[in-house]
Amino acid sequence: DAKTTQPPSMDCAEGRAANLPCNHSTISGNEYVYWYRQIHSQGPQYIIHGLKNNETNEMASLIITEDRKSSTLILPHATLRDTAVYYCIVPLFGNEKLTFGTGTRLTIIP
Amino acid sequence: DTGVSQNPRHKITKRGQNVTFRCDPISEHNRLYWYRQTLGQGPEFLTYFQNEAQLEKSRLLSDRFSAERPKGSFSTLEIQRTEQGDSAMYLCASRLLSGGALEQYFGPGTRLTVT
Numbered sequence: 001d002a003k004t005t006q007p008p009s010m011d012c013a014e015g016r017a018a019n020l021p022c023n024h025s026t027i028s029g030n031e032y033v034y035w036y037r038q039i040h041s042q043g044p045q046y047i048i049h050g051l052k053n054n055e056t057n058e059m060a061s062l063i064i065t066e067d068r069k070s071s072t073l074i075l076p077h078a079t080l081r082d083t084a085v086y087y088c089i090v091p092l093f094g095n096e097k098l099t100f101g102t103g104t105r106l107t108i109i110p
Numbered sequence: 111d112t113g114v115s116q117n118p119r120h121k122i123t124k125r126g127q128n129v130t131f132r133c134d135p136i137s138e139h140n141r142l143y144w145y146r147q148t149l150g151q152g153p154e155f156l157t158y159f160q161n162e163a164q165l166e167k168s169r170l171l172s173d174r175f176s177a178e179r180p181k182g183s184f185s186t187l188e189i190q191r192t193e194q195g196d197s198a199m200y201l202c203a204s205r206l207l208s209g210g211a212l213e214q215y216f217g218p219g220t221r222l223t224v225t
Contacts, residue, residue, distance in 0.1 A: 034212060043114070043201050043216030044153060087152055091212055096141070096166065098212060100152025 002027045002090035009105040018075040020104050022088030025069040030093045033064060035073045036100070037084040044087065044100070047073065083108045112136060114217035116202050122223045123192055130188045131220045135204030142185050143214060144177055145201040146170065153201055159185060160207065192224045 005023040012018040024033065035047040048055055048062045050071070055062045061074040075082055087103040115134045123129050135142050140161050145153035156175070157167045161182035171177075174192075179185040189196055199221050203214040 032211075038152075041218075043203070043219055044214075045216065046211075046213045049211050049213075085152075096158055096212070097143070097155035097168075098145075098153070098214065099155070102150075102152055 002031055002092075004088045004090055004101060006086075006088050006101070006104045008102065009107070011107050011109055012075075012078045014080060014108050014110050015077055018078040018082065018106060018108070020073040020075075020086050020088075020106060021070065022073070023070045024088070024090045027068050027090050028093065029068075031090050033062065033068075033071050034089040034091065034098070035060070035062065036087045036089065036098070037082075038087070038103070039081075039084040047086075078106075078108045080108050080110065082106065114202055114204055114215050116200075116217040116220050118220060119218065120221050120223075122225065124225055125194060126191055128188065128190045129192060129222065130186055131200055131202075131222075133185045133187070133202030133204075133217060135184070135202070136206075136215055138206065139204035139215070140182070140207045141205045142179055143203040143205075144185070144187055145203065147199040147201060147219070148197075153199075156187075189222075192222075194224045197222055197224045 002024050034049040036044040038044045050062045064071045085103040087100045117132045143158040144156040147153040159179040174190045177187045199219040201219045203216045205214045
């Protein structure tokens with residue numbers, strides 16, 4: 001899997017946009033970027049994925065730079081329930097397993 | 111609840127005992143995965159199944175570990191002769207093969223404590 005680098009922790013005020021960065025400079029042309037999150041005492045939850053175009057769904061937006069070496073997950077209006085560990089994952093193409101790393105612990109502050 | 115379920119949610123056992131965990135995936139999901147998560151770390155892949163066939167096993171899955179999915183529905187993970195280092199959260203996930211993305215749906219996990 002392509003190596004990913006994320007800040008260990010971030011804070012964000014409730015109601016503001018949370019922007020979580022991820023570096024993946026060794027990503028190959030056919031490898032996707034996935035984001036999962038894990039709320040305390042729960043299993044991980046899929047958020048979004050993308051290849052090179054920006055993506056948006058009901059949970060978040062994913063912005064991937066043109067050179068694909070980094071991406072940003074955006075939670076547009078963070079709530080307290082968004083407090084979790086967020087994982088950026090770039091699986092090897094054709095690989096079924098997810099390599100989670102240590103992620104970014106996002107704390108939403110009231 | 112139609113999500114992935116795991117039983118038991120918690121298990122305390124003494125070193126040397128055998129334990130078995132069960133995972134019931136989302137109905138019709140043909141791929142099933144097992145992960146292990148220790149404190150402060152992200153989940154680590156152990157193995158996965160396509161229906162009843164075990165297609166990949168991690169080096170983390172020592173000879174004391176065995177996983178089965180006999181009828182392509184639920185799966186079991188057995189640990190023989192447990193060691194204190196086996197204490198962890200064991201997570202199960204499933205997905206539908208026809209789905210293009212690696213969108214795995216995770217269960218709540220089984221927390222194992224070996225004393």
